[in-house]
Amino acid sequence: MKVFEAPISFEVADLLNNMLRHIPKYEAANNKIIDTFKIKNFFTSQDEFELFKQEISVYESMVSEPDRAEYGDFQTNFDLASSIILFLKDKKTANPKLIIEPTCGKGSFIIAALSVFQHIEKIVGVEIYKPYTWETKFNILEFYISNPLLNKPLIEIHHFNVFDFNFSSLANEFKHDVLVIGNPPWVTNSKLSVLNSDNLPQKSNFKRHTGIDAITGKGNFDIGEFITLMMFDAFQKSDGHFAFLVKNSVIKNVIYDQYQRKYKISDIEKYSINSQKEFDVSVEASLLYCHLNSIPEFTCNEFNFYIQENKIREFGWVNDKFVSNTDLYQDSNYIDGICPFEWRQGIKHDLSLIMEFEKVGDKFLNGKQEEVAIEDDLIYGLLKSSDLKKPVIDRPRKYTIITQKKVGQDTSYIKHNFPKTFVYLHSHLNSFKQRKSSIYYKKPDFSIFGVGEYSFEPYKVAISGLYKTLSFSLILPDHKKPLMLDDTCYLLGFTDLEFAVYTTIILNSDQSKNFLQSITFSDAKRTFTKDVLMRIDLFRLALQLPEMEVQKEINFLNDVYNLRVSLNCWDIYLHALTPKHSNKQMDIFTMM
DSSP: EEEEEEEOOOOHHHHHHHEEEOOOOHHHHHHHHHHHOEEEOOOSSSHHHHHHHHHHHOOOOOOOOOOOOOGOOOOOHHHHHHHHHHHHEEEHOOOOOOOEEEOTTTTTHHHHHHHHHHHOOEEEESSSSHHHHHHHHHHHHHHHHOTTOOOOOEEEEOOOOGSOOOHHHHHHOSSSSSEOOOOEOOOBBHHHTTTTTTOOOSSOOTOOOOHHHTTTTOOOOOOHHHHHHHHHHHTTTSEEEEEEEEEHHHHHHHHHHHHHOOOOOEEEEEEOHHHHHHHSSOOOOOEEEEEEEEEEOEEEEEEEEESOOOOOOEEEEETTTEEEEEEHHHHHGGGOOOOSSOOOOOBOOOOOOHHEEEEEEEEETTSSOEEEEEEEEOOOEEOOGGGTSSEEEEOSEEEEOOOSSSOOOOOTHHHHHHHHHHHHHTTTHHHHOOOOOOOGGGGTTTTTBOOSGGGSSSSEEESSSSSOOOOOOOEETTTBOEEEEEETTTEEEEEEEHHHHHHHHHHTTTHHHHHHHOOOOOOOOSSSSSHTTTBBOHHHHOOOOOOHHHHHHHHHHHHHOOOOSTTTHHHHHHHHHHHHGGHHHHHHHHOO
């Protein structure tokens, strides 16, 4: 059966019905429950109390439970919660007097903790979804019915927005033996905003991103990350432990930010779980565990939660560098520096149905399978991440219209110079105006993004940002027109084929791959980013490659792709890469 949309067993319903039916006031009912079960403020009003008595007296039931997965609400099953509590007990240093669960849901962690830890003095659970607060209380009562002799700490279950709750008062009340535990929502602030959720912090750019980073997505953050940092802010000076189930990306971000924030946490550990098995979702997640009120540490040891004996790896900060594998990094850290020229993302337009075409014979078909009759002048071959599978690419799978040569360029020239293209674009003007990204705000009609002089260089070296493959592709022109890449790809542009080939070879070397493997996270949304690629010191990398090895790779490319490249320019290339020539090499490699 269900009461207040929360499941309640008949045993608990009978117990409460017998205990409360002759009590007229909710205050007296609360006193009765706190005397018996130590659960504080069980009812919040007289109306709520009266309605509750009415419902349990007639055993009303069968209220369908809403699917809250879209809110990032993946409730921890009791077996997993129990395993985590036993894991904490095995740590031996965890024997909490105060347990705080900032998003307690249905109370699995609370019940599991009651069954294991015998010295708890107080438990505080906070939950915004009211049916879950009732379900937690009912579950606690059912647990006590089955375990009447166990310790009964004071329990407070608050129906509250976690972002408005005063956790600092709890930190002041208990300075020792604190356990902060939970499973906060696995969702971003932008997702909850779309769902009109109230479970959001006050709007703020809490990581203080500026400029284009704030506009294009870095201002978006994970709710679990925000709550994690809230708990560190409140309890970092309390002796105790922290254990949260969060997405792997949250753990990576927390360790990354630790270098600047220097929270008083140590013995930081990540225990990966099988999210498909535990939550029936395909999200990479883990248990984040650490000690509170200790000398700040900046690395995290990773384990498998189910087989904890062997460490998988250590990641975090080595001096002032953030790496994904500290052991691998020690063997390749000489490459870690500053790339002598700037990596770029490809073209962004957000209108694939209109701006991208397939070529069938001599005709172009857009994403709606409509035949498009426009001039060839502004049409360029387009490569996406899925196209970057070969060492050398000179043919596109798709085509796109490039309306600008730099961001913000006036597009009125299209109407006069390319009337057919203008008619086609103008017929879809409303679609262009409805693009949601603020990067197009107050920009000329038909604007694109991620375009510059580098886009039109004839030769490029590119890598997919989405795939885990440590492979760079050499991009050649198609019928004397440069191929474009979309915004899931990262690229370098070159005017000189030899330099493009040399760069491709050294980036695909074992030394390069080992280094990239030591600083990238395979479970990240984008394995490769501009920040990662800008760390490759091409000069130091090139010096590690024997010329014979470079010549061997050149011979292979010449034989297979008929490139006709020699090693005659290698010394000039190395000279251009040296730091003292960093300003000049920009002109040598590409017009940025």
